[in-house]
Every structure is written in C-alpha cells, then in structure tokens.
Amino acid sequence: MRWPGGPLRGTALLPASKSESNRALIIRALAGGGQLSNLSEANDTQLMSRLLAHPAAPEFDAEDAGTVMRFLTAFLAATGRHASISGTPRMLERPIGVLVDALRQLGADIEYVGREGYPPLQLRGWQARGGAPLSVRGDISSQFISALMMIGPLVPGGLHLQLTGHVGSRPYILMTAALMRHFGAEVDVQEREVHVAPQPYQPADYAVEADWSAASYWYSLVALAPEGSQLHLPGLRRQSWQGDQAIARLMEPLGVHTEFVDDGVVLRQTSERAARVAMNFTDCPDLAQTIAVAAAATGVVVDMTGLESLRIKETDRILALQTELAKFGAGMAPEGKDMFRVSAERLHVQGQTVETYHDHRMAMAFAPLALRGRLTVNTPAVVRKSYPFFWEELRQAGFEL
Ligand SMILES: O=C(O)C1=C[C@@H](OP(=O)(O)O)[C@@H](O)[C@H](O)C1
Ligand SMILES: C=C(OP(=O)(O)O)C(=O)O
The missing domain is CATH 3.65.10.10 (Enolpyruvate transferase domain)
Structure with a gap:
C-alpha cells in the first residue's frame, strides 16, 4: 500500500463498538428482549450473535474472541447449559482459570478438557449458590469480572466480588456496569468491591456507539x-x-x-x-x-x-x-x-x-x-x-x- 501525497482529508466510517455490542447481546439474552441498534460489524460481534441464537447447542466455538469466550462461558454456566466451549489455538493459550474458579464457587459444574486453567471447557449445568463474597483477581483480565457481573442478577442473594491485585482495564468494568443499569440491574462498583443485586434485568433498547x-x-x-x-x-x-x-x-x-x-x-x-x-x-x-x-x-x-x-x-x-x-x-x-x-x-x-x-x-x-x-x-x-x-x-x- 502507498499514499499518493497531499493532506489526508474527508470522513471515515468506524465500526460500532464491539465491547458494547457483545455486552448488550449477552444482557439482552438474559433480559429476554430489547432492540439493539448499530450492533458492530466485527466478527467478534457477528459470532456472539450467531452463538446466542442457539443457546442449547452442544458445542460452541469462540474462535479468537476473548469477550465471546469469557462472557459466553459465564452465560452458559448461569443458564444451566451442558455444552463444550473452545476456540482457536491461540484462544487455548489465553487463561480462563480465574473465571472458572469463581463460577464453580457460584455452583457451576465445569471441567477443563485439556490444560488446567485454559479452554476448552466442558459445562455440565449449575446448582445456583450465592451469598458469600467471591475473591477475584483483577490483574489478568477484566473480562472475567465483566462476565461474572453480567450474570450477577441471576445469583441467589446477589453477587459480591472482592477484587484483588492491580485491577487493569477498569473502564471496561464500568462499561459493563453502565450497560447492566441500562437494562434495569442494580450494580455498585467500588475500588475493590462489586455488588450486583438479585434483581432481574428488564428489556430495553440500546444504540451502540462507534468504536x-x-x-x-x-x-x-x-x-x-x-x-x-x-x-x-x-x-x-x-x-x-x-x-x-x-x-x-x-x-x-x-x-x-x-x-x-x-x-x-x-x-x-x-x-x-x-x-x-x-x-x-x-x-x-x-x-x-x-x-x-x-x-x-x-x-x-x-x-x-x-x-x-x-x-x-x-x-x-x-x-x-x-x-x-x-x-x-x-x-x-x-x-x-x-x-x-x-x-x-x-x-x-x-x-x-x-x-x-x-x-x-x-x-x-x-x-x-x-x-x-x-x-x-x-x-x-x-x-x-x-x-x-x-x-x-x-x-x-x-x-x-
Ligand atoms: O471487556 C472488553 O470488552 C475488553 C477488555 C479488555 O481486555 P482485558 O480486560 O483482558 O484487558 C480489552 O483489551 C478487550 O479488547 C476488550
Ligand atoms: C484484546 C482484544 O480482544 P479480546 O480480548 O476480546 O479477544 C482486542 O480486541 O484487542
């Protein structure tokens, strides 16, 4: 590729935010309705949309999408699904242990198919437990925290996370809280504590911002x-x-x-x-x-x-x-x-x-x-x-x- 010369001018079109889109898709699925407009054209979003259209499927392929792997694992666990979830060779090198540990404490039956701490996973239903605070590391990926937060309204007695370590990508945690509130959830995010009330989501419409x-x-x-x-x-x-x-x-x-x-x-x-x-x-x-x-x-x-x-x-x-x-x-x-x-x-x-x-x-x-x-x-x-x-x-x- 090359530039022919002269100043760069004009208008450029952006895709819609894949982070907002992928949260909105999960939350809408849990809320049972709502119109989402300007969803992202990103493969990560198209994939999330396709996979959520068949929630009872026996196998899920999250490809190379971190948000799909992490958010969908929590979603499938909390909705009691029996399914496997895998991804690209690189996805199998990206950690998921922090999320699996927390989901197990909430009552999910999850097994590692291969290496401990990494996808692929086999999910075998969930016997919801709640109440006790969960200690969750914040220094590996904020996506684990967002994934847990989004299923928070389904946890009996609500979800209480205590964040440990140096919390990275914090704005993504705040984005999750904002979208959840938009769909009627009650969420409180402090420096090291996250609380989600056991109050169901309400259907809502949302127009995704550009990325x-x-x-x-x-x-x-x-x-x-x-x-x-x-x-x-x-x-x-x-x-x-x-x-x-x-x-x-x-x-x-x-x-x-x-x-x-x-x-x-x-x-x-x-x-x-x-x-x-x-x-x-x-x-x-x-x-x-x-x-x-x-x-x-x-x-x-x-x-x-x-x-x-x-x-x-x-x-x-x-x-x-x-x-x-x-x-x-x-x-x-x-x-x-x-x-x-x-x-x-x-x-x-x-x-x-x-x-x-x-x-x-x-x-x-x-x-x-x-x-x-x-x-x-x-x-x-x-x-x-x-x-x-x-x-x-x-x-x-x-x-x-
Ligand atoms: O929650 C999200 O939508 C994302 C969180 C970030 O990941 P980490 O929390 O792993 O840093 C970011 O890098 C990724 O592109 C999208
Ligand atoms: C890290 C990224 O995405 P994910 O973690 O969702 O695969 C990214 O888009 O830069």
Missing part, C-alpha cells in the same frame, strides 16, 4: 499525514462508556487535536508535538500498539507503562511490536521494571513487510506507516475481528492498495 479503539488508527493517520490533514469521524460521543476515548487525550502530544461536533469528532493535525511523554495503558491496553507506532513515526519518545496484559492478548503484543518496529529502525526497549521506551531517530519506510501474528491491531496500528513510504501488511484479513471494512475505508481516504 473508539478503531478510531485510534485514524488518529494515528492524522498524526503521520502531511501538514493540513483533518478528518471527520461520525458516531463518536463526548459522553462515552468506552475507556479508549482516552485516545483523544493521548494523541494531543503526538500532534492531533480533537474537536467534538454534533455527530462525532473532527481531528486536526497541530504542529505542537512533545519531545517526550510518559503514558500508562492500564486502563486502555488496546491503544498501546497505535501509540507505539505513531510515536515512533512522529519522533516522540514515549515511556510506556501498564502493558502487562498485552502478552496474553491475540498475540504477545510486546514481542510483536518489538519485532516489527525494529524493521523500521525503531525500538521498544525495556527500561527498568514494567516500562518500555519507544523511540526512533528517523523512521524509514521503504518497502518493508509487516507481520500481523493473527492480531487485527498489529495490522491497523502499522497501516499508517504507508503515509511515509511503500508498505506491505501480511494477512490483512485479520482486521475482520473488529473492523472488517478498515482497508476499504483507507482506499476511500485515498490510499492505493
């Missing part, structure tokens, strides 16, 4: 594009439940200003770039790849912390970033405990090929480098997980693909 994580790639494109670039992204809200709205703040030092307009945002490139910044991704891990590549390309040195969960996502994202950034003369070096410094003297884009490691975010995070030279992205179809029409939008924006 801020997907928007991050357009922020990066505006940051790297020639002077005078500006872009309109419809569908994003100023009041958002998505923690990845943090991209608006994180991209200021990389030279992108956000203006909220009636129907979304307008991004403008500014000439004000920081020489060096520190950023923590504990609350927004999915933005780390976007920022790492954009920082390397704009010459901003970024000290990144809060990256612990990146090693257990679609791929080991730290290793993938280090390997692929090195091809462009950029580095992501460990600096003491838990910190990585991204820096590049001068980034050279001259015909390199980016590997994507079955990770949609690797493909989309590196794509903006095409503004600086000819670039090949291997297995581009990986974007289907969250943003199936990403390449089509780039073509519309003027890229030669």
